[in-house]
């Protein structure tokens with residue numbers, strides 16, 4: 001199966017690549033996929049493995065996180081370089097590559113974060129060109145978080161440079177100063193429980209930032225990709241801009257499609273704190289509709305796991321490390337909540353979890369079952385029944401926000417560049433087989 005349609009036949013693999021897609025092929029080793037969907041390996045363009053967050057580090061390493069992703073049918077991830085203050089972008093990249101090298105079990109790349117402290121000194125074109133030459137073709141910008149956040153004028157200058165170099169800017173759109181004020185307001189009123197996390201980051205503070213970023217991108221003559229869109233108000237802003245012919249793209253995540261903010265109200269609601277926060281049923285509806293219509297193009301995870309103890313350790317909602325795990329379940333979650341419930345087609349499911357992210361982020365040999373592409377292939381068995389629980393998952397974290405969720409459909413076999421990584425739930429990959437992938441230009445340009 002590809003986003004363009006379905007076909008019953010065989011796939012011939014030679015070495016690392018797909019050689020042919022045809023009927024009645026014979027091979028040295030054959031895998032019977034009857035009764036299953038054979039789809040391109042998943043591409044998750046938003047993960048946070050071994051990410052420093054204050055005193056803490058996300059609990060999945062490049063090793064454990066990529067194994068978990070492989071079990072769920074993802075064969076390529078794009079993580080982040082977030083250079084610490086005073087560290088050059090190039091040095092930041094060198095450090096992250098060193099952490100992933102010999103550890104990652106899947107092919108990987110990085111988005112380069114341009115923090116506010118870096119942008120404040122002006123963007124050096126040469127630095128961006130050198131990074132693009134080394135295969136880093138997308139750049140992460142923030143409208144929230146002190147140190148990371150870009151002022152509007154810095155955002156304009158940075159977008160102008162990135163746009164002119166055909167580098168793809170991706171943005172975390174929340175109005176940081178506004179949500180900080182709203183947080184302080186809640187704390188002053190003694191409202192410290194997790195539900196006030198959502199109240200201090202209401203849909204409008206997200207949509208305002210999305211809208212402003214879109215307008216600034218327009219003024220800077222740059223396209224823009226908005227990460228983790230959660231609110232229907234933000235969807236409407238993106239839809240409007242696209243309707244006017246502007247080059248605006250975006251992703252959402254399983255947590256915004258499947259979970260809602262009522263989870264913050266229960267005991268242990270701290271565990272569900274992420275930014276933007278979980279929203280409501282109406283937002284989920286708008287997000288599914290936007291995936292189906294193409295207003296949003298990608299489902300990424302924003303996988304940022306912290307243990308239960310770490311999530312529950314703060315005195316108020318502002319002290320909880322933000323982020324949720326979902327690197328392993330993405331394909332099955334979207335298949336169940338999207339395809340099986342009739343919200344999106346099988347073809348759209350493949351498109352949003354593999355093909356579109358591969359094209360948008362310049363992964364030239366990923367995301368399609370066609371001759372010449374990498375043999376990254378998932379045999380997805382729609383008849384497998386599973387209950388999601390930390391024991392059944394391979395993520396290095398002791399809880400799952402999807403705990404007790406019953407799903408139907410899970411990968412039976414996962415192949416990466418011609419090697420069988422997963423067979424019947426067993427991980428068979430050699431240690432350190434993941435490679436850094438040099439990405440080309442985004443299809444957006």
Ligand SMILES: [Zn+2]
Nearest residue numbers: 046047048302
């Ligand atoms: Zn993120």
